[in-house]
Amino acid sequence: MLALRLWSVRHARGLGRAYEVMAKFAPLLAPLARLIGMGRTEALLTPVERIVKSTLFDCRMCGQCVLSATGMSCPMNCAKEMRNGPCGGVRADGCCEVRPDLPCAWVEAGAGAKRIASDHLAHPTPLLPAIDQRRRGASSWIQVLQGQPDPAFQPPMGQRITPEPQQAALEAACNSGRFVVTVEVAPPDSPRPDALLARAGLFSGQVDAINITDGAGGNCHMSSVAASAILAAHGHVPVYQIACRDRNRIAIQGDMLGAAALGVRNILCLTGDDVSQGDHPQAKPVFDLDAVSLLHIARGMCDRGEYASGRKLQEAPDLFVGATANPFVPPYADRIANLEMKILAGARFIQTQFCFDLALFDDFMREVRQRGLHRRAHIIVGVGTLKSAKALDWMARHVPGVHIPRSLLARIEGARDQQREARRICIETIDALAQMDGVAGIHLMGHRNEGTLAEIITECDLRKRPRLHTV
Numbered sequence: 001m002l003a004l005r006l007w008s009v010r011h012a013r014g015l016g017r018a019y020e021v022m023a024k025f026a027p028l029l030a031p032l033a034r035l036i037g038m039g040r041t042e043a044l045l046t047p048v049e050r051i052v053k054s055t056l057f058d059c060r061m062c063g064q065c066v067l068s069a070t071g072m073s074c075p076m077n078c079a080k081e082m083r084n085g086p087c088g089g090v091r092a093d094g095c096c097e098v099r100p101d102l103p104c105a106w107v108e109a110g111a112g113a114k115r116i117a118s119d120h121l122a123h124p125t126p127l128l129p130a131i132d133q134r135r136r137g138a139s140s141w142i143q144v145l146q147g148q149p150d151p152a153f154q155p156p157m158g159q160r161i162t163p164e165p166q167q168a169a170l171e172a173a174c175n176s177g178r179f180v181v182t183v184e185v186a187p188p189d190s191p192r193p194d195a196l197l198a199r200a201g202l203f204s205g206q207v208d209a210i211n212i213t214d215g216a217g218g219n220c221h222m223s224s225v226a227a228s229a230i231l232a233a234h235g236h237v238p239v240y241q242i243a244c245r246d247r248n249r250i251a252i253q254g255d256m257l258g259a260a261a262l263g264v265r266n267i268l269c270l271t272g273d274d275v276s277q278g279d280h281p282q283a284k285p286v287f288d289l290d291a292v293s294l295l296h297i298a299r300g301m302c303d304r305g306e307y308a309s310g311r312k313l314q315e316a317p318d319l320f321v322g323a324t325a326n327p328f329v330p331p332y333a334d335r336i337a338n339l340e341m342k343i344l345a346g347a348r349f350i351q352t353q354f355c356f357d358l359a360l361f362d363d364f365m366r367e368v369r370q371r372g373l374h375r376r377a378h379i380i381v382g383v384g385t386l387k388s389a390k391a392l393d394w395m396a397r398h399v400p401g402v403h404i405p406r407s408l409l410a411r412i413e414g415a416r417d418q419q420r421e422a423r424r425i426c427i428e429t430i431d432a433l434a435q436m437d438g439v440a441g442i443h444l445m446g447h448r449n450e451g452t453l454a455e456i457i458t459e460c461d462l463r464k465r466p467r468l469h470t471v
Contacts, residue, residue, distance in 0.1 A: 002102070005058045005077070012072040012112035015056075019068055023149035026141075033145055046139040063135025066151045069126050071112020077105040080245075080271060080285070083128040084292035084341060085109070086334070087271045088326035088353055089400030097400045098274040110334040127154035127345055130249065130293040130308070157299045157346035159376065162318065168265035169237045171320040173208040173441075174349055174378040179434060179465035180441025182239065182351065182380060183453055184211040187222035193230045196222075200236050202454040206463065209266060211239040211351070211443070215246060217399065218278020225255045229262035239322070240264050245272030248288035249297065249308050256298060260317035268322045268351060269294040273400055292345045295323055299346030323347035325379075327364035328357060328403035336367045342377075349378040351443045356404045358432050365438050374438035381433050384445040385426040385452060389413035392422065423452060430460050440467060 008015060033041040046061075053059030053074075057067060060076035066083070067074060075083055079098035085106030089097030094107045129152055143149070162171060173180050183203050188195045200210055210231060214224035221227075228238035240259050242252060256267060271291045275283045289297070297308045298321045305316035323342040327335050339350065355361050361381070368374050386392050389412040396404040408425065415421035433439050442462070444453045457463075 001055075001058050004056055005073070006103070006108070008056045008072045009108045009112040010115070012115040015072050016068060016116045019149075023144050026144045026149075027147040030145055030147070033142075038142065038146075041145070042139050042142045045141045045145075046137075049139050049141045061137050062131055063138035063140060064129075064132060064151055065140035066128055068116075068149075069113075069128065069151065069153075070106075070109040071114070071116060073105050073108035073112050075105060075109065075128070077102075079274070080287045080290065081131065082106065082271060082287070082290040083130060084290050084345075086331070086338065087290075087400075088324060088329065089273065090329045090331070091400075092329065092403070094330045098276065104330075107331050110331050110337075127156065127292060127296065127341060129154050130289050130297075154293075154296050154345070156344040157296065157303065160299070160303060160346075160348065162320075166318065168318075168320055170209040170239065170266050171348075177467055179462055179467050180378065180380055181207045181457060181462045182209045182211060182441065182443045183207045183450075183457075184213060184443065184445040185450065186213050186216060186447060187224060187227035189221055191222070193227075196227055196230060197234055199450045200231055200234075202450050203457070204236075206454060206457045207444075208441075209237040209239050211241055211268065214241040214243040214270070214272075215278070216241075216273065218245075218273050218275040218280065218283075220278075220280060225259045225262075225264070228259060228264045232263035232265075237266070238264055239266040239268050241268045241270055242294065243270045243272030244287055244289040244291065244294055245275065245285050248286055252289065252294065253297065253301065253307055256301065256319070257313075257317060260319060265318065266320045266322065267298060268324065269298060269347070270324055277398065277400070291323055292341055295321060295342060295345040295347055303346075320348060321346055322349040322351060322377075324352065325350050326353040326401045327361055328353055328355070329401050332360070332364075335364065336371065336373075339368070340371065340373060343373060347377050349380060349440075351380045352382045353401050354382045354384055354404075354445060355429060355433065356402075356408055358429065360403075361433075362436065365436055369438045374440070378440035379438060380441045380443045381439055382443045382445055383426055383429050383433070384449075385422045385456070386446060386449065387422065388418045389422075423456065426456055427460060430456070430462070434465055 050061055057074045058077055059074050062076050079096055086104055090104045096102050096104045185199055212224045212227045224241050228240040231238040269291045275285050300306050302319050305313045325339045389409050396402050412418050412421045446453050
């Protein structure tokens with residue numbers, strides 16, 4: 001089955017042309033289908049469609065076929081069922097984060113799309129809507145027969161400009177022109193907020209916002225929405241991270257409204273890590289949405305005052321909506337298209353995965369500037385440090401999407417004081433990023449390493465740094 005799936009991607013151009021011909025002439029059979037009855041026609045078509053598509057594409061019959069937009073690679077083969085990919089956890093060899101024995105379905109999709117249209121990289125993949133569960137098992141061919149060959153695409157979101165007096169602290173900082181500083185803190189494993197507030201207190205007056213992780217790595221902690229609300233109530237500026245892994249669109253939208261009601265103004269939309277690497281590998285992942293469809297829904301709530309269902313809200317929340325990017329994993333060339341897709345879906349700020357490879361990130365930012373993406377969303381780059389080369393190497397091998405060059409690990413490993421050397425590299429990275437055109441700020445990460453991160457912020461005097469602007 002996998003061999004045929006890969007064959008279909010390699011021959012995506014020919015299969016794409018065959019589909020165009022079928023889509024052009026299929027409506028001629030519509031009168032016959034109406035004579036037979038559309039219900040009976042669909043009943044006849046569905047088993048044939050299932051056999052053909054499952055053989056060629058390992059199709060799961062979602063009823064919303066998008067093969068023509070995804071290079072003849074069925075996105076339902078993604079272990080996270082992402083409709084807009086790839087995720088940030090693609091392995092260095094291009095294989096799936098969840099199923100390392102299989103190639104990433106979205107890496108395949110990128111390769112197939114380039115075969116269909118050689119200028120594919122000049123345009124982002126269309127924004128695909130979240131799956132409509134009611135359509136599972138239904139025929140897509142019947143839609144082609146009725147003259148509807150293309151899937152429904154989500155419209156790009158416009159640029160949202162919040163009036164200056166209404167801007168929350170992080171949005172105001174991003175628009176201020178100075179270097180932005182955010183930091184990541186994990187929620188506690190306790191109902192008491194004391195430890196969380198103590199760790200957050202290390203950054204008082206030092207950062208523009210504090211990210212609260214949402215079951216990072218598939219591990220259970222206090223809920224991100226509750227921890228974010230606690231920080232907001234104590235005068236901090238939280239960024240509520242929302243992972244699609246654990247909740248469906250009903251629960252997520254409810255949580256966003258609840259967060260807004262409790263004073264949380266910033267959200268970060270994530271697809272989420274695989275559960276198998278966390279402390280509950282027996283849990284069932286949800287992945288009703290991916291980060292792109294969540295972005296689109298969040299902006300719809302804020303801009304149109306509508307739920308994903310189209311039902312009107314009594315009052316729209318005012319949220320500063322962000323997303324993540326990972327320039328450090330395959331497919332490198334397609335990461336720009338993925339970033340642009342997230343900005344089109346509504347991201348107003350972007351936080352990246354750990355940056356340990358400045359050369360790779362410099363290449364990425366060159367493309368960002370060429371497309372003007374840094375003017376449409378604020379790019380905040382992830383940096384951090386751990387205590388030893390062994391700890392960093394473990395993170396590179398076990399945390400999806402983290403890439404650390406061997407030369408950097410060797411430098412730390414060869415140092416007399418590995419912790420000091422890792423910290424020095426972090427400071428050097430920050431200095432280099434601050435001189436990089438289009439970088440709006442940095443996002444510091446390091447599990448239970450808040451003291452060191454606070455010292456780095458102070459030593460670099462980050463809050464007083466101007467941002468380098470494009471002339």
